[in-house]
Amino acid sequence: MTYWEFLSENGGRFFDGTLTTAAQFFLSAIFAILFALIAGLMKLSDNVFVRSPAVVYIEIFRGTSLLVQLYWIFFVLPLFGITLEKFTAGFIAVSMNLGAYGAELVRGGIQSVPKGQWEAAYSLSMSPAKRMWRIILPQALVNMLPPWGNLLIELLKATALVSLISVADLMFEAKQINGSTFLSAQAFGTALIIYYIFARLIVTPFMRWMERVMARKMGRV
């Protein structure tokens, strides 16, 4: 069987798997950004009751294995009465894990904004929320974008683990195809290429575009 015959026979399943991976990626990315933002801001608080939950979250999810976290969320949480559908469990686990890394990026990005910016915003009597949202965060975002580009690629690759709780993503389909055709090189090779194209031709250009947009906002073009 040539590779083209292999592809025409199994292309549909690769396509379905890719769509699921894309869905997992986008949902994980959105929630990871949300978790990162919340935990990153909480970690900067002076109030110990606000700060400590963020510290605990970051420590647990950065300090343990994503695969174990995924199994916990899918297999163990039901014992405590929280049952998640496998698709949901998948992107929740991935986003909570990568969000913990992202929280440190948010914290670092905010701290890298010069003190003078806080003082200038304060001298206009801006409220703490407006100060953060309108003055500090936009500048922090500029500093954060390059590392976030890396993190999102990590996140894409991490979504492959959801195949282990039987979410029918790209990796899951590749395994199935391998199981029925025994063409391991073709099956996993194709998956590899699709992941690479996804990262290289979608995620990275998108982040570059974001960086350009932000540079324009800063008048740095």
Place this chain on the structure above:
Amino acid sequence: MEDYSNYPLQLDATDRPMVRFQNVTKRYGALTVLDNLNLDVAEGEMISIIGPSGSGKTTVLRMLMLERIQGGVIYVDGTPLTHEAKGGKLVEASERYLRKAREPIGMCFQHFNLFPHFTALQNCMEGPVQVLGLSKKEARERSEELLEMVGMIDKKDQHPSRLSGGQQQRVAIARALAMRPKVMLLDEVTSALDPEVIGEVTEVIKKLVKEHNLTIMMVTHQMGFAADISDRVCFFYGGRIEEQGPPKELFGNPQKERTQQFLSAVKSAD
């Protein structure tokens, strides 16, 4: 714990400077930067604060806008700034109170601190729209008027990264004025500028003094400029006011030895 019962909750109309420092002490850890400072600034007065580095001169401005104090009370326009009245006596102000009390004060910084993601015009509109609640249209009119005044109207749509230091500082002055402050704090506003653009900023400040009834407190290293436009000059040394007076007297005939030393050192450096 200091007893605040001797401090009035509100200054009398007969004795009501725009800014009053009463027995103000500022410490950073064990280091006392300002020691029992007493200073009144009248409405519409322009005072310059000079002194060697480490004398506490910048701290005077920072206490009004950015930092808390460890002793005494600061009043602005007759009302306590650093403290609020609770149950008939003064207690240390909450964050919210402080922010509100600082609304009538504007500040310009040595390094301008313009918001880099906003244009010059957006920088000026930010406070009026977000804090004072003006409509975009009103804020734009007010900001354009001020940018006109500082000679920056042609550059209103430029981001700070496209402006020279002198231009940025002029926009920063317009931004502070857009809040319609009663008191303006100028913290070494020309110190970070190239010599050839200092003039454009001092011109704007001169105009400000002449045309607006603003109370201005300026920390500066430019003695000539301070002599030119101040009503009064305060020489700070070691966290205290060593000597103060009209510029003619302080610069022309300084009484204290430290003042003389400082002024002659500055002169020989020129």
